[in-house]
Amino acid sequence: MxxxxxxxxxxxxxxxxxxxxxxxxxxxxxxxxxxxxxxxPSVASTEEPRPDQPYNESPAPGLGPSTKLYFQDLFHINKRLGRADYWWGTLGIFLLNFPLSVALSFFFNSLSSDYTGQSVIAPMVILLLFATYYLVMSIAAITAMVRRLHDIGMSGLCWLLYLVPFLGALILFGLACQPSKQRYNRFL
Structure with a gap:
């Protein structure tokens, strides 16, 4: 049949x-x-990769959402962080750190000028709390820069450029200002 x-x-x-x-x-x-x-069979057209478009994980980057995202992905380096989210988050971190740094400086100035043999336990506890806070902030800044580098298609190890005095920070500042890169980006 x-x-x-x-x-x-x-x-x-x-x-x-x-x-x-x-x-x-x-x-x-x-x-x-x-x-x-x-x-x-119809031959599928070989499409060009998508043109580079701005990428931001939050739908409307701003001071609040981007700062929240900065902390939300505190220990995630295998993601990307768009330019607007990075800079808004960095501004949010600065606005959090500045008043705390001023308060800390006043606190330690008052200790050095007014020490009369009082207990050192309370100042040490406060110092430990501030040290923990700044450690978390440092981790947040490092992982945010690594995610920003991933967004422009570079390895997160480029963060080590910060170890080069002055010039490394300038290079990373320039890289952080670069637009998102979708074409040939292995971190998509």
Whole structure:
């Protein structure tokens, strides 16, 4: 028993004669007498990679959402951080750190000028709390820069440029100002 076939007019796949739609591409088939020679499959156009577009994880970057994202991904370095989210988050961190730094400096100035043999436990506890806070802030800044470097297609190890005095910080500042890169970015 021989089954009759026809070929899809869209993709060229052999189909049973009774099929009205191609199961491979979904194209509707005319059931009239069709030639039995297959049409060549349509060649998929080789598309260019998407052009680079701004990337931000938060839908509307701003001081609040970007600062929250800065902390939310505190220990995640395998992600990306868009330019707007990075700079808004950095501003938020600065606005948090500045008053605390001023308060800390006043606190230690008052200790040095007014020390009369009082207990040193309370100042040490406060110092330990501030040290923990600044450690968390440092980790947040490092991981944010690593995620920002991933967004422009660079390795997070480029963060080590900070160890080069003055010039390294300038280079990383310039890199942080670069737009997002989708083309040939291995960190997408």
């Amino acid at each position: 021989q089954t009759h076939h026809h070929f899809c007019s869209q993709c060229g796949k052999a189909l049973p004669a009774t099929d009205a739609f191609c199961p491979a591409c979904g194209a509707q088939q005319a059931l009239a007498n069709q030639p039995t020679t297959p049409t060549p």
